[in-house]
Amino acid sequence: MANATRARRRRLRLIGNLIYALALFAVVFFMLTPFLWMVLNAFKTPLQIIRLPPELIFEPTMRNFQNVFGAQNFMRYILNSLIIGAGSTLIGLLIGLPAAYSIARFRQNRLALVILMARMVPGITFLVPLFIVFRTLGMIDTYTSLILTHMLVGLPFIVWVMVPFFESIPRELTEAAVVDGASALRAFVTVVLPLSGPGIVTASILSFVFSWNNFMFSIVLASSRTRTVPVAIYNFISYAQIDWGGLMAAAVVITLPVLALAIVTQRYVIRGLTAGAIKG
Known part of the structure; x- marks a missing residue:
């Protein structure tokens, strides 16, 4: 039995x-x-793409990628996205880490609520005022304007990811550093930040990905000089036709860096988010 x-x-x-x-x-x-x-x-020709039923076995062609990197000069757009993504992430960390530490250390719940509301408000709400301001200042089609606007997405996220990490660090550690003669800033840099490494890596990666995929601000504030990869896809769409092969190849070029970054850093991202949630 x-x-x-x-x-x-x-x-x-x-x-x-x-x-x-x-x-x-x-x-x-x-x-x-x-x-x-x-x-x-x-890797298909235009005729193969629209053929029904679709072909799963075919002779691949590299013509679409040659068009992307040759005629469309996609390397320039990739460089623009890297500069804007890295710039918005670095400045977001410089502002967001002290802000998150202040919220966690001094229990500034109202400030945290304001930052959360800024994250929840649709980005298109800020688009017209920002366009007017940057046009008045002559900053349209500049890296500075795009970096600042992309921070609207990345900065609140950095703050909210880092608050649980800073809350989990015992105050006794920073107080001991101050007793030993360190200033509050030095204690923050030498004690708090090294202990929050997983959270900083997580916030940096996700902030960069948000900037890399941002379309709305770039299509309004960027032009030929600072155009990013999501906006550059429109080069394959015209009034008369759509270059589906070039569009698919460009989408692969845009997706692969983010996909590779996610695969390489997924353990750190998961560890960072989980550690912050558990400790907080």
């Missing part, structure tokens, strides 16, 4: 694991299908 019960439990456990695996496979397949379809179409 006991053996039969254990055998039945093993069968039920096996069936449960099988159902879980099938459900997981279905979710992964559903999520990866658009990306795989994009990659396949990036």
Whole structure:
């Protein structure tokens, strides 16, 4: 009787694991299908892309990528996105880390609420006022204007990611550093920041990704000199037709750096978010 019960439990456990695996496979397949379809179409000719039924076995062509890096000069747009993403992330860290520490140390809940409201307000709300201000100052189509506007997305996120980390650090550590003769700023830099490394890495990566994918501010404030990769995709869309091959190849070029960054740093991002949630 006991053996039969254990055998039945093993069968039920096996069936449960099988159902879980099938459900997981279905979710992964559903999520990866658009990306795989994009990659396949990036190596097809325009006629092969629109052909029905679609071809899964075909002779790949590199003409679309040659168009992206040759005629469209996508390397310039990638460089622009790197400069703007890195700039907005670095400045966001310089402002956001002290702000988050102040909120965590002195329990400034009202300030935290204001920052949260700024994050929840749609970015398009700030678009027209910012455009008027930057146009008046002659800063349209400059890296400075794009970096500052991209900070509207990254800065509140950095603050809210870092607050739980700073709250988890015992005050006794900074107080001991002050007793030993360190200033409050030096205690923050030498004691608090090294202990918050996973959170800083997480906030930096996600802030950069948000800036890399930002489209709304770039399409209004950028022009030919500072155009970023999401906006540059519009080069493949005209009034008469859409270059689907070039569009797919450009989308692959835009997606791969972010995908590679996510794969390489996923353990740090997960560790940072989980540690902040648990300690906070």
